[in-house]
Amino acid sequence: MTELDERLASFLPAEGGQQDIVIRAMRDAFLAGGKRVRPRLCWETYRLFGGTGEEIWPMMAALEMIHTSSLIHDDLPAMDNDRLRRGRPTTWVSFGEDMAILAGDGLMIYAFETAARALSMGAPADRVSAAMAELARRTGIFGMIGGQTADVAWTGKPVPRETLEFIYREKTGALLEASMVTGAILAGADEAQQEAVRRIASCVGMAFQIRDDLLDIESTEEELGKPIGSDERNQKTTFVTVYGEEKARELVRSYSEEAVALLGTLPGDTEPLARLIRSLMDRKN
Numbered sequence: 001m002t003e004l005d006e007r008l009a010s011f012l013p014a015e016g017g018q019q020d021i022v023i024r025a026m027r028d029a030f031l032a033g034g035k036r037v038r039p040r041l042c043w044e045t046y047r048l049f050g051g052t053g054e055e056i057w058p059m060m061a062a063l064e065m066i067h068t069s070s071l072i073h074d075d076l077p078a079m080d081n082d083r084l085r086r087g088r089p090t091t092w093v094s095f096g097e098d099m100a101i102l103a104g105d106g107l108m109i110y111a112f113e114t115a116a117r118a119l120s121m122g123a124p125a126d127r128v129s130a131a132m133a134e135l136a137r138r139t140g141i142f143g144m145i146g147g148q149t150a151d152v153a154w155t156g157k158p159v160p161r162e163t164l165e166f167i168y169r170e171k172t173g174a175l176l177e178a179s180m181v182t183g184a185i186l187a188g189a190d191e192a193q194q195e196a197v198r199r200i201a202s203c204v205g206m207a208f209q210i211r212d213d214l215l216d217i218e219s220t221e222e223e224l225g226k227p228i229g230s231d232e233r234n235q236k237t238t239f240v241t242v243y244g245e246e247k248a249r250e251l252v253r254s255y256s257e258e259a260v261a262l263l264g265t266l267p268g269d270t271e272p273l274a275r276l277i278r279s280l281m282d283r284k285n
């Protein structure tokens with residue numbers, strides 16, 4: 001485990017009690033690994049706006065909990081019906097469908113309990129409440145869940161291009177956006193700066209999901225830690241099926257470059273965040 005993994009894991013509930021099995025399922029999914037992209041984006045945005053405190057950590061852990069909860073639910077038989085994630089059997093395979101549903105619910109709600117811990121660490125209450133409101137909105141029906149709803153509703157049908165873009169911006173982009181915007185809010189960025197961050201994050205989100213589409217056709221199960229060819233199996237319209245592989249690659253590059261260029265308009269040392277955004281452009285998993 002990396003130091004980042006250990007710090008994030010320290011926010012998980014301890015096993016035990018009558019609810020032991022659901023806590024074990026939550027911990028199993030969270031501790032299986034992953035790139036921790038959302039906490040890293042949150043951290044780098046917080047630093048960019050001069051944040052130095054420890055109170056960013058609960059939000060970083062909360063973002064990873066919500067992300068993990070979405071992966072648990074996404075893998076369920078009623079959704080993508082996948083058996084492998086992060087190189088391990090998916091939660092429903094290890095713990096059963098009932099416990100996987102509860103573990104996803106459990107992580108989603110525990111994320112907010114965790115984010116609120118910033119209050120007892122001395123973070124200004126107005127910033128914590130604004131960051132939590134952002135997190136809630138972009139996780140819910142006006143964010144990730146809304147995007148997933150459209151994704152499920154359109155599965156197996158020809159998806160209009162603007163709907164596909166909506167799905168990408170919401171299903172995947174919304175939580176990446178919340179990661180960066182909450183980092184900015186907790187560091188005290190003003191509203192104009194938060195809006196600039198939102199625009200940057202929106203480009204990052206599009207690039208991230210299109211790269212995900214490409215990995216689904218070009219990678220291996222071993223490297224990805226999840227099955228490849230999942231989009232075709234699930235009859236999903238993707239940027240690759242609509243625009244072709246070459247154009248999809250070009251879009252990953254152009255959205256990432258746009259994000260880095262917009263970042264350059266912000267004050268402070270933007271290089272660490274720019275480096276992270278560029279690294280996502282040609283990620284291998």
Ligand code: GRG
Pocket residue numbers: 033034035036037066067069070071073074079086104105108139144145148171172208209212285
């Ligand atoms: C339970 C809150 C909750 C929501 C359920 C199922 C669902 C609604 C949403 C699914 C959203 C989803 C899985 C979008 C795909 C996003 C995506 C590209 C995931 C892969 O992220 P990585 O590459 O994964 O960061 P790792 O494993 O590295 O963390």
